[in-house]
Amino acid sequence: MAARVDALFYFLVAVSVFFSTLIFVLIIVFAIKYRRRSENERPQAIPGNLRLEVLWTTIPLALTMVMFVWGAKVYFDISYPPIDALEISVVAKQWMWKAQHPEGQSEINELHVPAQRPVKLVMTSQDVIHDFFVPAFRVKKDVLPGRYTTVWFEATRPGSYRLFCAQYCGTQHAGMVGRIVVMEPSEFQAWLSGGAAGVSMAGAGETLFQRLGCAACHLPNGTGRGPSLVGLIGKKVRLQGGGSVTADEGYIRESILHPQAKLVAGYPPVMSTFKGLISEDGIMQILAYLKSLNREEGTEGKK
Amino acid sequence: MTEPIAERRRHYLNVHYGLTSWLFTTDHKRIAWLYLVSVTFFFFVGGLFATLIRLELLTPQGDLVQAETYNKLFTMHGVTMIFFFLIPAIPAVLGNFLIPMMIGARDLAFPRLNLASWYIYILGGLFTLTAAAAGGVDTGWTFYTPYSSIYSNTHVAVTVIGIFITGFSSILTGLNFIVTIHTMRAPGMTWFRMPLFVWAHYATSLIFILGTPVIAITLSLVALERLFGLGIFNPELGGDPLLFQHLFWFYSHPAVYIMILPGMGVISELITCFSRKRIFGYEFVAFSSLAIAALGFLVWGHHMFVSGQSVYASMIFSLLSMLVAIPSAVKVFNWTATLYKGSIAFDAPMLYALGFIGLFTAGGLTGLFLATLGVDIHVHDTYFVIAHFHYIMVGSAVMAYLGGLHFWWPKMTGRKYPENVARLAAVIIFLGFNLTFFPQFVLGYLGMPRRYHIYPPEFQVLNVLSTAGASILAVGYVLPLVYLIGSLRYGAIAGMNPWNARGLEWQTPSPPPTGNFDVTPTVVEKAYAYESLEPEILYPPGGRAADA
Numbered sequence: 001m002a003a004r005v006d007a008l009f010y011f012l013v014a015v016s017v018f019f020s021t022l023i024f025v026l027i028i029v030f031a032i033k034y035r036r037r038s039e040n041e042r043p044q045a046i047p048g049n050l051r052l053e054v055l056w057t058t059i060p061l062a063l064t065m066v067m068f069v070w071g072a073k074v075y076f077d078i079s080y081p082p083i084d085a086l087e088i089s090v091v092a093k094q095w096m097w098k099a100q101h102p103e104g105q106s107e108i109n110e111l112h113v114p115a116q117r118p119v120k121l122v123m124t125s126q127d128v129i130h131d132f133f134v135p136a137f138r139v140k141k142d143v144l145p146g147r148y149t150t151v152w153f154e155a156t157r158p159g160s161y162r163l164f165c166a167q168y169c170g171t172q173h174a175g176m177v178g179r180i181v182v183m184e185p186s187e188f189q190a191w192l193s194g195g196a197a198g199v200s201m202a203g204a205g206e207t208l209f210q211r212l213g214c215a216a217c218h219l220p221n222g223t224g225r226g227p228s229l230v231g232l233i234g235k236k237v238r239l240q241g242g243g244s245v246t247a248d249e250g251y252i253r254e255s256i257l258h259p260q261a262k263l264v265a266g267y268p269p270v271m272s273t274f275k276g277l278i279s280e281d282g283i284m285q286i287l288a289y290l291k292s293l294n295r296e297e298g299t300e301g302k303k
Numbered sequence: 304m305t306e307p308i309a310e311r312r313r314h315y316l317n318v319h320y321g322l323t324s325w326l327f328t329t330d331h332k333r334i335a336w337l338y339l340v341s342v343t344f345f346f347f348v349g350g351l352f353a354t355l356i357r358l359e360l361l362t363p364q365g366d367l368v369q370a371e372t373y374n375k376l377f378t379m380h381g382v383t384m385i386f387f388f389l390i391p392a393i394p395a396v397l398g399n400f401l402i403p404m405m406i407g408a409r410d411l412a413f414p415r416l417n418l419a420s421w422y423i424y425i426l427g428g429l430f431t432l433t434a435a436a437a438g439g440v441d442t443g444w445t446f447y448t449p450y451s452s453i454y455s456n457t458h459v460a461v462t463v464i465g466i467f468i469t470g471f472s473s474i475l476t477g478l479n480f481i482v483t484i485h486t487m488r489a490p491g492m493t494w495f496r497m498p499l500f501v502w503a504h505y506a507t508s509l510i511f512i513l514g515t516p517v518i519a520i521t522l523s524l525v526a527l528e529r530l531f532g533l534g535i536f537n538p539e540l541g542g543d544p545l546l547f548q549h550l551f552w553f554y555s556h557p558a559v560y561i562m563i564l565p566g567m568g569v570i571s572e573l574i575t576c577f578s579r580k581r582i583f584g585y586e587f588v589a590f591s592s593l594a595i596a597a598l599g600f601l602v603w604g605h606h607m608f609v610s611g612q613s614v615y616a617s618m619i620f621s622l623l624s625m626l627v628a629i630p631s632a633v634k635v636f637n638w639t640a641t642l643y644k645g646s647i648a649f650d651a652p653m654l655y656a657l658g659f660i661g662l663f664t665a666g667g668l669t670g671l672f673l674a675t676l677g678v679d680i681h682v683h684d685t686y687f688v689i690a691h692f693h694y695i696m697v698g699s700a701v702m703a704y705l706g707g708l709h710f711w712w713p714k715m716t717g718r719k720y721p722e723n724v725a726r727l728a729a730v731i732i733f734l735g736f737n738l739t740f741f742p743q744f745v746l747g748y749l750g751m752p753r754r755y756h757i758y759p760p761e762f763q764v765l766n767v768l769s770t771a772g773a774s775i776l777a778v779g780y781v782l783p784l785v786y787l788i789g790s791l792r793y794g795a796i797a798g799m800n801p802w803n804a805r806g807l808e809w810q811t812p813s814p815p816p817t818g819n820f821d822v823t824p825t826v827v828e829k830a831y832a833y834e835s836l837e838p839e840i841l842y843p844p845g846g847r848a849a850d851a
Contacts, residue, residue, distance in 0.1 A: 008677050009748070016668035023639055023664045027657055030642035031649075034578070041579065041646035045834040048584035048637075056636040057629060064625035067675045072618050074677025079614045094454070128450040129544060131609065131684060135750025138681040142610045144545070145449065146538025149611040162759065166609075166684040166752045168443045170450055171370050174755035258541070 001153065004074050005138040011070070015063055078139065081152035085120035086113070089201070089284040092123065092130040092143040095172040097163065100281060102288060104198035109178035111163065113155060114188035120152040122249060122287075126280050131167035134180055142167055148249045155182040205289025208282055212274060220293075226271060227264045230293045238265040252290065253283050314717070314814040329414035330817055332715070335400035337421050338391060343784070345387035345428065350780065352380035357739075357773040360766045365757045373756035374441040375457065381444025386466050387428050389696055390558065393565035394511075395424070395476055397707045398504045400715060402480060404808035405498050407489025407826065409818040412482040420475040427469030434458040434465065443754060445555075448536035448547040452528040460529050463522040470515045473561075477511025480504055489807070491826035491841070495589070498806055498830045499582060502589040503568025506596040510557045510564075513600070518554035521547065545610055552603035560599040562696055563663075564592055566703030567634055570656050573706050574638050576804040577653035578645030579833040584637040591630035598627040608679045617676060624674035631667050635660060650802070651725035655706025658733040659699055666694030669744065687747025690740045698736050705732070705783060712787065713801045717814040718794030724786050732779035738772025805831055805838050 034043075088111070089100045099121075100106045113119045123132060123143040130143040132151055141151035155161075165176035183191060199207070209215055217226035227237075232247045240263040245251055254261055256278065259271035278286075315332045325333060356376050359367040368376065399417065403410050411417050434440055440462045442451040451459050484505050488497070525547070527533050534540025536547045575582050582588055604612060604620030638660055647653070669691040672678050682688065706729075712720050742765040751762045758766070800809040811820050825841040832838060 005677055005681050008675065009672070009681070012668075012672050012675060012678060016665075016671070019668060020661075020664050023635060024661060026639050027642065027660060030639070030645070031647055031657065034642065034645045034647050036579075036646045036648045042834055042836060043579055043644055043646050045581040045832075046583060046640075046644065047581055048587070049640075052636075052640065053584055053587050053633070057633060060632040061626075061629055064628055064671065064674075067671060068622050068625045071675035071677040071679075072621060075608070075617065075621075075680065076614065078677065078680055128454050129447060129610075133684070133750070133752060135681070135685075140609045140680050140683055144538075144611055146544070147611065162750065164750070164752045164755075168374075168445075168447065168450070168754040170454060171374060171441070173374070174365075174370065174757045 001074075001078060002136070002138040002156075004077075008067075008070055008074055012067065015067075078152075081120040081150060082118045085118035085152050087120050087122060088113070089281075089288070090121045090123040090132065090143070091126060091280045091284065092132070092165070092176075093126040094128065094170050095165070095176040097132075097165075097176070097178050098281065100201055100284060101192065102201050103192050104200045104204065105192060106281075109163075110181060111178070112181045112183060112188060112191055114185040115155050115158050115182050117185065118152055118154045120150055122148050122150050122284070124148050124253075124280050124284075128169045129167050130165045130169050130176065133164045133166035134161055135164070136161040137180075140166055148253070155180070158182045158184055158187075201285050201288035202292035203289075205285035205287070205292075208278070208286055209289055212277060214286075217271070225268065227267055229290055230296075233287070233290050233294050239263060240265045240267075249287050252287060256283055256286070312812065313816060314812065315817045316717075316814050318817050327418070329410070329418050331399050331403050331411045331414065331417055332815065332817075332819075334417050334421055335396050335715070338395040338399060338424070341421075341425060341428065342388050342392050342396060345383050346392075346780075347784075348432075349380050349383035349388055350777070352376045352383065353773070354777060356380060357770040359756055360758070361770045363758050363760045363763050363766075368756070370756055371441065374443075374754070375439035377754060378440050378443050379435050382431060382440070382462060382466070384696075385444055385558070385562075386469055387424075387431065389562040389700055390473060391424060391476075392562075392704050393569060393700070393707065394480070394504060394507055394561075395420070395472075397569065397704070397711060398480065398500075398507075398565060399476075401711065401808055402483060402501055402504060403487070404811065404815065404819050405501050405806055406484065406487060406492050407807050407820065407824050408483060408487035409820065409823075411479045412487055413479050416475050417479055420472040420479070423475070424469050424472035427465045427467070427472065430465030430468060431462050432465075434461040437461070445551065446522065446525055446547075447551075448525060448528070448544045449538065449542075452525050452536050452547075453539075460526045463526050467519050467522050467526075470519045473511045473515045477508035477515075480508040481512070484508075489823055489826055492807075493826075495586070496826055496829050498568075499571035499585070499588050499592075500565075500568035503564045503571070503592045506592040507561055507564045509593075509596050510561050510599065514554045514557040514561075517550060518558075521550040521554070524550075545607070545612065548607055548610060549603065552606045553600070556603045556606065557596070557599040559692070559695065560595050562700045564595060566659070566700045566707075567592065569703040569707035569710075570638060570659050572804075572806070573652045573656035573710055574641050575831040575833060576710070576802050577650060577656070578642050578647045579803075580641050580645040581829070581831040581833060582637065583640035583643070584633075585830070587633055588637050591633045594630040595627060598623060598630070602627055602674075605674055605679070608676055609683050621674055621676045625671070628667060628671055628674070631663075635664055635667070649726070651720075651722060651729050652706045652710035654726055654729040654733075655702050655709065658729065659702040659706065662694050662698030662702060662733075662736065666691060666699055669694065681750075682747050684753055685747035686743040686751045686753060689753050690743035690747060693740045693743075698740065702732070702736075705729070708787075709783075710802070711808070712790070713797030714808055714813045714815070716791055716794070717797055718790050719797045719801060720790040720794060721786050724782065728779050728782040728786075731775060731782065735772050735775030735777075735779050739769050739776050740772070742766075742768040742772075805833060807840070810838065810840060 091098045097109050099111045125143045125145040133140040137153040139151050139153050141149050161180045163178040217224045218229045220230045222228035236244050237247050238244050257275045440457045442455050524535050534542040536542045536544050602624040605624045608617050746765045797813050828839050
């Protein structure tokens, strides 16, 4: 992806150099050739030339349309991660990056990823807007409070790459930096299994699910006071009062913090908010747990 | 013309004396001076902040100022330069002075409103200066929420109230210009005989009127959220921080055109005068100003390509941003074509104009990088953006402002400035500018984020180059301050039309009388009729401005 961004960048550089040189040379040539030789000069008026006007309207227009289409194509591909991407959760806060791997490892201001494998980050902020920027990968995405944004990349070579916060976020903005450690896939596996063997994110989520009492109402067979959450993620749910919504990460998060915002049809508005009782990291663990339920459910959970 | 007579002649400067004659004046030319003094003050205040920023960035460590101070410095630099210098500079100083004269009017349509605009501007400025003196504000000039509305514990509310107030000055100035241009043109001054300077200000005034209320509303919402905890932008209360960005850029992108369009108007005047040619493609240059003003309102989302806004919205904004490049390119080509077979002189204003074309071309082309979605993702919020908009706002707008100020200085003061020093200053500014900001394009491509007071050591060389350039640039800016003030006393008497320029403002004595023209002229030819020896202007029988 970085190579594609660079190819486009150099195309733009080429166009810019061409037009700057053109204008620069014309100005210099005219300035020398037509310099005032006597005070009494009164050159002939040239009011304009329609063909030239059309020419220098259409050529830039055509060129900018090339830039637009090319740029849009790269942007489109950067915006949608491949389905098989490795998913890592990132929570930004003043002034640090926290990452949680599905296997449970969490890191601060560092992110270990395997090479040659698409990695998708699901990110949110605990406070102000931040921005996840890795210049070497040519990726950048704002990290916002109150919603999830994603960014993905596929690192080609192992090594250590700089991570910056690119959206001004307060006093220590310039200190909100870190590094992305890209490892050979085998080394990455070793790294994942090394260290204190912790609980997986989904496991931690399940513990939370029990501890916060979610399980009391959200029974897996749908007979509880709340709807079943098995196989929920990615499904369309019908809402009270008509309409429907896709149950993505953002919807689940909203339903945990503002349960009355979008009620599922057929269930009473009895859930109270978990605001203050659960952290952004915790919500991400719950999400991981719910996703693991999706997987367990397997093929039968199509509808 | 003999000098003693010119000295004794009554003109707008010597008709009254004393401070109150200035503070209560309704003469557009004197109000232009009030603005000139104030924007110059703010320019050097903003420049002082910039100096400290560049000094801090000389080394990768934070050794000159602390993080908090640095954040306040770049915020105050942006706020002062944009709202208190760039936006009012050309319209309120040169536009105020020249528009009535260029169209053959005796003043603006609402002279007292014009004075009120200046007081409003000063009141807003005092608020913002108070905020700076009380400890400053650290949100960046963009005031992104929820940082500005919840988290920052600096003087956000006072600052945004200052900007809110100053906005009304822009609105009233724009209103004044539009009414003046519609209703007060001299006989024969048809729309397509107007100087392009007037067209550019007409387009600018439309943006003033349509855009400024939106920033006023947006910033007052920030202040209300801060002071009373409204949940408009705060996601905790169900607000949307991106809503702020949409509203903010809805004004602040057009505001870029507020800064550059009047400059483009100045350049059209300078290029024609110093190449003694009609402008090439008058209608195209005129309408491109309106096209820029109109399209400028439809491109705000290109500031939000990485913000998480919808992919399809980003695509529409990218497409529209590409389109805004076209009228800008048309202008550049027409100015260049105007030079063809001209009679080109290299007085200081022309050096600024030629420099403008080069820097505007560079600034405009790098704008395409930012409009191109796939590339913006990489260079967004890096020094590439900083370099790009300084090429437009400093390289272009300030160059145009200084070029215009030199060009009309003899008209405003009746005195000439020292030509050779002025040429030297123009060259120093051009070189210093490029050395300051060109390395920043490279820095941005390499990934240095903006608003960092400490940075990885690999970025140091380019930062040192940039700081070196800034010190040259500073010399270039102080020079005109010194010699222009000096010329008020020591400058040679300029005479009515020292440049042999066309345009009605040159057909009245320098400095002009209070009512601009003793007798209202009748216009019979198009603008920039440089091919003839003398301008053709009709005066009623028996009436003609006293030959200065």
